[in-house]
Amino acid sequence: MLTGQPEASVSKDALAFFISATGVDMLHPTTVTSNESFDIPAIVQALHDLRLASLEHRHRRNKPPKLPSRKALQEVLEGLSAALFPNRLGAPGLKEEGVDYFVGYTLDAALRELNTQIQLELRYSADTEHDKTPSAEAALNKARAFAQTLPQIRQLLDTDLNAAFEGDPAARSLDEVLVCYPGISAIINYRLAHELHKLGLPLIARIISELAHSATGIDIHPGATIGEGFFIDHGTGVVIGETAVIGRHVRLYQAVTLGAKRFPTDEHGHLIKGSARHPILEDDVVIYAGATILGRITIGAGSVIGGNVWLTRSVPPNSQITQAKTQQQAVSDTAQ
Numbered sequence: 486m487l488t489g490q491p492e493a494s495v496s497k498d499a500l501a502f503f504i505s506a507t508g509v510d511m512l513h514p515t516t517v518t519s520n521e522s523f524d525i526p527a528i529v530q531a532l533h534d535l536r537l538a539s540l541e542h543r544h545r546r547n548k549p550p551k552l553p554s555r556k557a558l559q560e561v562l563e564g565l566s567a568a569l570f571p572n573r574l575g576a577p578g579l580k581e582e583g584v585d586y587f588v589g590y591t592l593d594a595a596l597r598e599l600n601t602q603i604q605l606e607l608r609y610s611a612d613t614e615h616d617k618t619p620s621a622e623a624a625l626n627k628a629r630a631f632a633q634t635l636p637q638i639r640q641l642l643d644t645d646l647n648a649a650f651e652g653d654p655a656a657r658s659l660d661e662v663l664v665c666y667p668g669i670s671a672i673i674n675y676r677l678a679h680e681l682h683k684l685g686l687p688l689i690a691r692i693i694s695e696l697a698h699s700a701t702g703i704d705i706h707p708g709a710t711i712g713e714g715f716f717i718d719h720g721t722g723v724v725i726g727e728t729a730v731i732g733r734h735v736r737l738y739q740a741v742t743l744g745a746k747r748f749p750t751d752e753h754g755h756l757i758k759g760s761a762r763h764p765i766l767e768d769d770v771v772i773y774a775g776a777t778i779l780g781r782i783t784i785g786a787g788s789v790i791g792g793n794v795w796l797t798r799s800v801p802p803n804s805q806i807t808q809a810k811t812q813q814q815a816v817s818d819t820a821q
Contacts, residue, residue: 550609553602553689559696561602564595566673569639573663592632599689600628606688627684634680644713645672652716652736668717671703678707709743711735712768719774726763732786735766738774746780746797767802 567575568591571584579587607619607627649662649669656662662669674697682690690707698704702721705711709725712733717723722740725731729743745762764778767786772778775793784790785802794806 550612551605552609553605553692555692555696557598557602558689558692561595561599562674562677562693562696564591564598565635565677568592568595569635569642569673570663573660592635596628596632599631600624602689603627603686606686609688627686630684631680638676638680641676641713642669642673645669645676645715648714648716648734648736649718653718666720667701667703668720671697671701671705671717671720671723672711672715673697675705675707675709675711679709679711682707709763728759728761728781729763730765732766732768732770734769736771738772738792740775741772742777742779744777744779 568588571579571588571591575584575587575591604619604621604624607624611617611619646659646662646669649666650656650659653662656666674693678690678693681693687707694705694707703717703723705723705725706727706729708727709729709731711725711729711731712735714734715731716736717738718736719739723737724742724744726744731743743764743766748762749757749760751757761781763781765781765783766772766778767784767788769787770784770790771788772784772790773792773794776790777795778784778790779795779797782797782799784796785800785804787802788800788804788806790796791805791807794808796806800806
């Protein structure tokens with residue numbers, strides 16, 4: 486211990502409260518930054534009262550059920566990714582004769598944990614909507630239905646990998662694209678999350694998408710519909726909204742936004758949720774960095790949208806839209 490420094494200890498109020506609440510009375514000495522009392526019991530009571538008030542406001546009489554776990558779903562995601570691409574995302578040193586065994590074992594573990602997380606979401610939804618408690622069989626049926634989509638997901642991801650490899654001259658191999666490109670990581674999460682979203686599991690789907698968002702800076706809502714051969718180059722700052730529809734062989738660059746132009750409300754001023762409010766991109770569209778596409782508009786097939794364009798109107802197929810053209814259009818609209 487340094488001389489001349491006062492030894493601090495846990496506040497007596499905090500220690501007494503901890504012992505009374507937990508029954509634990511064998512705490513090791515702990516150093517804190519101050520000897521002053523923080524009035525912990527009063528703060529805990531105030532937080533307790535606020536929780537009860539919040540539950541009452543949401544018309545909940547009982548403690549709300551647990552939410553699906555981000556940590557558990559991260560492990561599920563890693564297991565599913567390893568099963569989809571065992572030779573590149575699976576166990577190191579995996580031999581060819583052991584691949585199928587590894588895939589089976591990994592899938593079994595991942596799907597069992599996913600089933601547990603599905604049960605949590607179904608219980609949470611039932612509590613929120615005041616429905617009867619769902620059966621374990623209902624969760625298992627959803628997990629089984631999701632499992633059957635994995636071969637289709639792998640086929641789609643192969644088209645995404647090919648699109649990235651063919652669309653980026655810096656890509657040296659498909660393996661490099663798979664293990665290095667943030668766009669592919671985000672798309673893997675999206676493809677898995679989208680199937681879960683379609684199965685009526687929006688919370689789990691959103692958590693999986695947000696795990697990719699946190700890791701890559703690419704925000705794809707699991708409700709969006711995206712065709713095969715999708716490529717996000719670089720990717721940081723890309724945002725794709727819930728009701729966006731993206732066709733086949735579409736390419737986006739960094740900082741592209743496919744967003745909503747406005748948020749309509751009902752007669753009570755509440756947001757109307759679920760309405761189609763994001764763009765439609767037809768096949769073979771390319772959107773360059775920084776472009777912002779807003780509203781339920783259609784970008785025709787084969788169109789190219791230049792960098793930093795702000796677009797809120799539909800454009801016909803094979804259009805070439807640049808900042809200069811959008812500025813000219815704005816001037817023409819004003820003159821009319």
